[in-house]
Amino acid sequence: MLNQQTPLDLMFQALADPSRRTMVERLSRGPASVSELAKPLTMSLPAVVQHLQVLEASGLVRSEKVGRVRTCHIDWAALQTAEDWIMDRRKNWELRLDRLGDFLAEQKKG
Amino acid sequence: MLNQQTPLDLMFQALADPSRRTMVERLSRGPASVSELAKPLTMSLPAVVQHLQVLEASGLVRSEKVGRVRTCHIDWAALQTAEDWIMDRRKNWELRLDRLGDFLAEQKKG
């Protein structure tokens, strides 16, 4: 699908990159500055900032600048949205299995 | 990061596209043929097959061909992997909150 991205698109897209997952992983242990996020990554600072922009656009991460340092943190509610989508699929499946079970039980009985 | 994709990269990437999520959603209600998957989508069959290839490459979906129809289904263990990554981040966070709580309690006590 060309353009017009939903929140879920942006979130899964954001999580699809290993550098960005490293950043999220770091942030899951507490807030961090841009350069702290950059430390474990083998790329230029501007590249890190671009990844950060992707994470912010997805809603997964937010940040505020105080003085000259920008501090970033995870938005847990947003991460929940991605988790929920997956869990909802599983629920679908389990519902189906339940109905199948009921049907089979009914067959056996009747 | 250029090339060399991990399983997690491929899964989140696969889930980042709304057409592919529609396909997964359909499959979460039970197996389906390629043309069944194509039905709700407004694109050519080859495009659908390409999406299917992305889903298969990620491990989220598998398929077998019998006669001339290919039947597709979700690999639930694979989907679990994506779910786990998110949940692990949350655990990290909760662990941190626990430690913070302990620290504050210790401070208060003495």
Place this chain on the structure above:
DNA sequence: TTGTTGGTTAAGCATGTACTTAAGTATATT
């Protein structure tokens, strides 16, 4: 055997993504 269904392969194209380097701008520090 002729046609139809269900899918597959190949090639091409427009757009998006993940970097890079170079240069710039505030906010500390000395």
Place this chain on the structure above:
DNA sequence: AATATACTTAAGTACATGCTTAACCAACAA
């Protein structure tokens, strides 16, 4: 005031992605 720090902006490039159409092939079905 001069220097360093912590980003920020801009522009360019290589490669990846999401489609398309056209042509093909292997089951069935009539």
